[in-house]
Amino acid sequence: MTTQSGRDWLDLASPNLAGPDLPGSRPAPSRFSTAQREVSDRLARVRTGAAGAARAVLSPVMAAAAVPMRRVAPAWQGAAARVGAHPLAARAAGAAQRASTLPWARVLVLAALGAAALAALFLIWCAATLPPLSGPASVTRTLTVQAEDGTPIARRGTTRGRNLPADAVAPAMRAAFLSAQDPWFEDGYRLDAAGIAAVIGQAFRDTISDGPRRGSPRLTQRLVRRDLIGAPPGAPRSLADRVREAMLVLRLQAGEDRARILARALDLARFGPGLIGIDAAARTLFGKEAAALGTAEAAYLAALARAPGLQPDRDVTAIRALARDVLDGMVMRGDLSAAKAAEAGRSLDGIAPVWTTPVTRSGFPDLVLAEAADRLGPDLPQDATIRTTLDRDLQAMAEAAAERRLEAAGRGGARASLLILGPDGSVRAAVAGGTPLPDTPKARRAASASLRHLGRDGRPVYDRLVAGPVPEAERRTALLALLAGLARPPAGAEDAASRDGLFVGTIGDLLAGTTVSSAAAENGAGDGPEALFQDVAAQWAKAHPAPEPREARESARETGSMPRGTARPAWQNPGERAAPVxxxxxxxxxxxxxxxxxxxxxxxxxxxxxxxxxxxxxxxxxxxxxxxxxxxxxxxxxxxxxxxxxxxxxxxxxxxxxxxxxxxxxxxxxxxxxxxxxxxxx
The missing domain is CATH 2.40.50.90 (OB fold (Dihydrolipoamide Acetyltransferase, E2P))
Structure with missing residues (x-):
């Protein structure tokens, strides 16, 4: 084998492959002409000249740059020596030397294969750690809030119902659930390449759109993200959770029909904190089977499933407003006529869970539960009882007095609120005319003062039988702050612009505050707030007669006149209001x-x-x-x-x-x- 003069590759076209020293070998004729060799020689001279010119230009620049490097060279040499002496550095140098012998194309291929292997391992790990389709395991817990005499006033906890097939749920409930979750769930959908890409794209989005579907069905995506993976709305999600969501949505869409997916969503949906499944929701909130739910009840539950953070027996007004939106969606889907939707909307005004009372609607039990949870720690017990300072007799008087004020006003959007605090700042009675008590520092202090006994799994955890008094000025400030929350109109209320009259007075050693909306005063409720206060005070005086005439006269003076320094509210008729734009x-x-x-x-x-x-x-x-x-x-x-x-x-x-x-x-x-x-x- 021979080489061409001035070339750096072998002439493989030579017919004689024997070495030059072997017998019979002879030089092979060249394939290149004289002109081609001249062109090659000229190109070599050009490259040599360009390299010389580059060296001439760059040499001064490199020399100037080397001056500061010489100053720090000793420090760098010492650090380099210490790093090079480490065993890991020797291994890294060996690996780099071995990699340097590989062609770049082979290195890139190996890097791509390594990345693909890591991605495959990640996908396999995500698939192996998929949550079960039956949903996360839940432990039944019961938290009971009691009045001062031990009578239950509210129950909270965790309850999961039975799994029901789709045909065991009332048709109105299925239609209402789809209206709230995904009105386009029953539209055509193909799991082709575009459908798979849409599922993956939706899994990597942080929000689930309520509009017409552009990817996977919204119901399936909500089922996977919220109920199977358990990602709270708005919470950050990891890459693994997004990949698992895409896998589960594809698995459900490919392996189950729509009726089964709908039944699974109903079984795992949350109808308020701790209430899981349509079976548990129907039996707990309305005392009936899921197949016997009416249209208004179905709309109420569907609204709860759409906003599971609302408490069923506390946020009744807000849930009813959402339920009317559900009824509108049922009309839009064609599941309900306009006349039947209007009838169900009227029925919603009288629908509430069986445990709903003025106490639960005030939010007082939930504030005490939040205070008790701080004492119980993160792991709630399976059975806990919380006894509060709520006086059932005084609460009944307050509720009856508020009902009488509203009846005198002819209802019509009127609202009446009442709050009574004890000497230690604890809540003795509460009636909400608007929204529940907000979770504020003042409300937490009132809840802490209201907590008297806490039992966990039959064992006492906390007892506070005697509490110190709170200064009257501080107690009055807390009362006004809490009463402002109780009197605030709920979202969507028609009388949101009306004013509330306020009255604050004492009943014995109790401090009471009342508010009545201006609509009640305009409709003949009398001097609303003061009349409501006088009604409760009269009932209290009748139930607790004074032992001595002198004390009775002082009590009558306190309850029969306005407190000193309190001005009588001025009432004005706003007149007929024009419909707003x-x-x-x-x-x-x-x-x-x-x-x-x-x-x-x-x-x-x-x-x-x-x-x-x-x-x-x-x-x-x-x-x-x-x-x-x-x-x-x-x-x-x-x-x-x-x-x-x-x-x-x-x-x-x-x-x-x-x-x-x-x-x-x-x-x-x-x-x-x-x-x-x-x-x-x-």
């Missing part, structure tokens, strides 16, 4: 009705349609702000999205019919839809 992002009930700012309104000139037309209208209005102006009727509005009149948009698309007496513009839009045979005119 509404702004915001609406919810679609049907193509002729919207819900905006908690108020149901009708689009002027439109007879709406439900079903697919309502779903399309909801998708059209998704996240768009509208402005609605009163149009003459009590709930009749002309709404616009930008420059578009929504009534005209609905009629132009054939999603509704024009009402008799509609404006010429709306009649023209309907005629256009008829000519095109659009929507209902097909």
């Amino acid at each position: 509404l702004h915001g992002v609406p919810r679609v009930i049907d193509t002729g009705r919207l819900r905006l700012d908690g108020q149901a309104l009708r689009l002027v000139g439109v007879e709406g349609q439900g079903g697919s037309y309502a779903r399309e209208f909801r998708q059209y209005l998704r996240r768009r702000e509208v402005t609605c102006q009163p149009a003459g009727g009590p709930d009749l509005y002309r709404c616009r999205a930008g420059d578009q009149d929504l009534s005209e948009v609905v009629l132009f698309n054939g999603a509704g019919r024009a009402t008799p007496g509609a404006s010429p513009e709306l009649q023209a839009a309907e005629a256009n839809a008829k000519a095109r045979k659009a929507g209902v005119w097909q």
Whole structure:
């Protein structure tokens, strides 16, 4: 084998592969012509010249850069010597030397194979640690809150119901649950390459959209993320949790039909803190089987499942507001007619869990439970009893007095609140006219003073039979702060702008505060707050007669007149209020009705349609702000999205019919839809 002159590769085209010293060997003729060799020699000279020029330019630069390096060279040499003497450095040097002998392409291939192996191991580990489809194991716990005499006033804890097939749940409950969780769950869905990519993309998003589906069904994703993996809404999730979510969603979508997925979601849904499954929710909250639930009860439970942080027997007003949204969604899906939805909405006003009382709605038991949990530690016992300072007799007097005030006002949105504190700042009676007691430092101090006995699994943990008195000024400040929370109108209340009258006085050694909304005073409730206080004080004086006439006269003076320094509230009639202009992002009930700012309104000139037309209208209005102006009727509005009149948009698309007496513009839009045979005119 020979080499060409001036070349650095072997001439493999030579027919004689014998060495030059072997017999019969001869030089092989060259494949390159003289011109080709000249070109090659010129290129070699050019490369040599360029290298020389580069050295001439870079040599001064490198010399200048080397000056500061020489100053620190001794320190670097010492550090390098110490690092090089370490055994790990020797191993790393050997590995680097071995890697340097490999071609770069082979190194890159090996690196890619190593990364793929690590990714495969990570996926295998995620698959091996998937949570079971039956959901996490739960331990039944019972926490009982008692009054001062040991009578239960509230129960909390953890309860999980039986697993039920889909046909063992009332159809209204299934429809309400889908309306709250995923109105598009029953639409067509294919688990092809695009569907798999959508599932993975949704798993890596931090929020689950409520709009029309663009990826996996929302119900399946909520089931996996919230109930199987147990990720709280808004909490940070690890990469492993996101991968597990994608795996479980794909597994459920590929291996189970929709009825089974719906049944699994109902069995694992949380209907309030510690209440798991539709079976436990129906029996605990309404005392009936899941198959016997009515439409209003189903809407109430579906609203709870959508907001499981709400307490069923405390946040009743907020849950009812969410339940009305669920009913609107059922109309939009076509599961419920508008008339039946209106009937169920009226029934919601009288629906509440069986344990609901004015005490539970005040939030007082939950404040005491939060204080007791700090003493019990992170591991709650299976059975605990908490005894409080609540006086059942005084509480009954307060509830009866508030009912009498509201009856005198004719209801009509009136609210009455009452709070009575003992000498030590503990709560003796509470009636909420608005929202529950907020969890504030003052409320926590009142809850701590109200905690008298704590028992854990039959053993006493804490006893506080005697508490020191609190200065009157401090007690009055705490009373006013707590009473402001009890009197605050709930979200979506129609009387949110009304004023509350306030009265504070003493009943013996107790400090009482009352509020009555201005609507009650306007409707003939008398001097509301003071009258409510006098009612309770009179009942208390009758039940606790003074032992001596002198003390009785002092008690009558205290309860029969206003405290010194307290001004009588001035009442004013606000007059007739004009319907306000509404702004915001609406919810679609049907193509002729919207819900905006908690108020149901009708689009002027439109007879709406439900079903697919309502779903399309909801998708059209998704996240768009509208402005609605009163149009003459009590709930009749002309709404616009930008420059578009929504009534005209609905009629132009054939999603509704024009009402008799509609404006010429709306009649023209309907005629256009008829000519095109659009929507209902097909």
